[in-house]
Amino acid sequence: MCAESAGRRSWAPLLAVCAGYFMVILDVTVINVAVPVIGRELSASLTGIQWTTDGYTLVFAGFLLTGGALGDRLGNRLVFCLGVGVFTASSAACALAPNAPFLVVARLVEGLGAALIVPGSLALLQQAYPAPAARARAFGLWGSMAGIAASAGPLLGGLLVSTVGWRWVFLVNLPVGAACLALTLRHVARSPRHPARVMDWPAQCAVVAAVALLTGALNEAGRRGWSDPAVLAGIGLAVLAAAAFAVRERLARIPVLPPDLLRSRAISGGAVIGLLFNFAFYGMVFTASLGFQQQRGYSALATGLALFPAVAMTTFASVLSGRLTRRTGDRPLVVAGMLTAALGLAGWAAAGADPAYALLVAPMMAAGFGTSFALTGATTTVMSAAPPGYSGTASALFNTTRQLGSATAVALGGSLLATAADPGTGLRISMAVGALAYLVAAGLAWLCVPPKHE
Incomplete structure (x- = not known):
């Protein structure tokens, strides 16, 4: 009995962290079907409605590095709990919003809460599961939450909107947030603090501006086109902000991103791999969602069900990769996952302009399986290479590049569907580009991911 109780307690930190991460990623996609x-x-x-979705993404992506730095300085558990509290309270505010401006502001605050949750989530798992095998399984299940939440968002959103109303899209976060906070406070140990590490606010402001401007420009590119003045101005300002960040980093006594962090082939390579597989996977989810609804006339609920094969494989793949990594190391898993996913999207691109749905099931399963199978190894690679005291910052860097990959995928996918001769052609080109991104990620993994962690 005591052994069973100890076993349950050992998985309580994972349950707490995954609950928080699931809420964050779900809120990126669940609102899409509720927007009309x-x-x-x-x-x-129209502008107000766009900001309910884009505002959350911009603040979330922009403040990830700040959230990671705060976690390393103040303790990752404290910042994670603060993020859960902010996210849950702002979700309640979204549900009670009397008008659009109130909802937009509440969504911006919700994005800030998300940015405090995500960097600390990986750092807390690394702290809670020091054994390599247990940590790999925990990272794998954490990663599968992203695919499940992103793909299940339209299905859950459609179900809630069509039954109890759009406000429940936000109200469902309240019990999850409360349970996550209770589990974290009870079962997750306090994190080390580094109060002597001074926050470089000018650099933090520059990186927030760069990431938020770039994410915003990419979001708008999908709607307005890449040559639109607002899109070009956003990209230009993002480049200037990035340059200001680089100059400030050279002058700072304690930089936001230590040179050792960026010089590490495992960390920088892992971050780029994360960008590429998020670009490919979420590009598939986004363009497939539009294709199913516009070409085939599926409802939001039917679209969520149609995407289920990709979702179903994510948990299975993460558990399997977590079990295999101790024997094989991370490199074979990341390479094999990326090649499997590339084969899936290449198969979709080759299936024709209007293939039967049955022909798309295997490609979706391959993409979902391959992405989740590789995510465990990529996450372990980045977190294992993080210098002592910088686990939150390494996690934030990894998740920032992943968010940029997702935003780029949505922008490019929207442009391809809008400018192609027909939606079927745009969808096939998008899948081919995703397959290429997976192949590049496989090659990069062979060069940057260590063959085996001891």
Whole structure:
């Protein structure tokens, strides 16, 4: 009995962390199907409705590095719990929003909470599971949450909107957030603090501006086109902000991203791999969602069900990779996962302009399996190479590049569908580009991921 109780307690930190991470990623996609209803009920303009989705993404992506730095300085458990509290409270505010401006502000605050949750989540798992095998399994299940949440978002959103109303898209976060906070405070140990590490606020502001401007420009590119003045201005300002960040980093006594962090082939390579497989996987989810609804006339609920094969493989793949990594090391798993996913998207691209749905099941399963199979190894690679006291910052860097990959995929996918001769051709080109990204990630993994962690 005592052994069983200890076993349950040993997985409590994983449950707490995954609950928080699931909420964050779910809120990126679950709102999409609710947007038209929200616009009608709150009499919102098109711009206002766009900001309910884009505002969350911009703040989330922009403040990830700040969240990671705060976690390393103040303790990752403290910042994680603060993020859960902010996220849950702002979700309640979103649900009670009387008008569109109130909802937009609440979504911005929700994005800030998300940015505090995600960097600490990986750092807390690394702290809670020091044994390599247990840590690999925990990282694998953490990674599978992203694919499940992103793909299940349209399905859950469609179900809630069509039954109990759009406000429940946000209300479902309240019990999850409360349970996550209770589990974390009870079962996750306090994290080390480094109070002597001074926050370089000018550098933090520069990186927030660079990431937020680039994410915003990429979001708008999908709607306005790449040559739109607002898109070009956003990209240009993002480059200037990045340059200002680089100059400040050279002058800072304690830089936001230590040189050892960026010089590490495992960390920098792992971050680029994360960007590439997020670009490919979320590009598939986004363009497939549009294709199923626009070409085939599926409802939001039917679209969520149609994407289920990709979701179903993520948990299985993460568990399998977590079990294999101790024997094989991370490199073979990341390479094999990327090649499997590339084969899946290449198969979709080769299936024709309007293939039967049955022909798309195997490609979706391959993409979902391959991405989740590789994510465990990529995550372990980045976190294992992080210098002492910088686990939150390494996690933030990894997740920032992944968010940029997702934003780029949505922008490029939207442009391809809008500019192609027909939607079927745009969808096939998008899948081919995703397959190429997976192949590049496989090659990079062979060069940057260590063959085996001892």
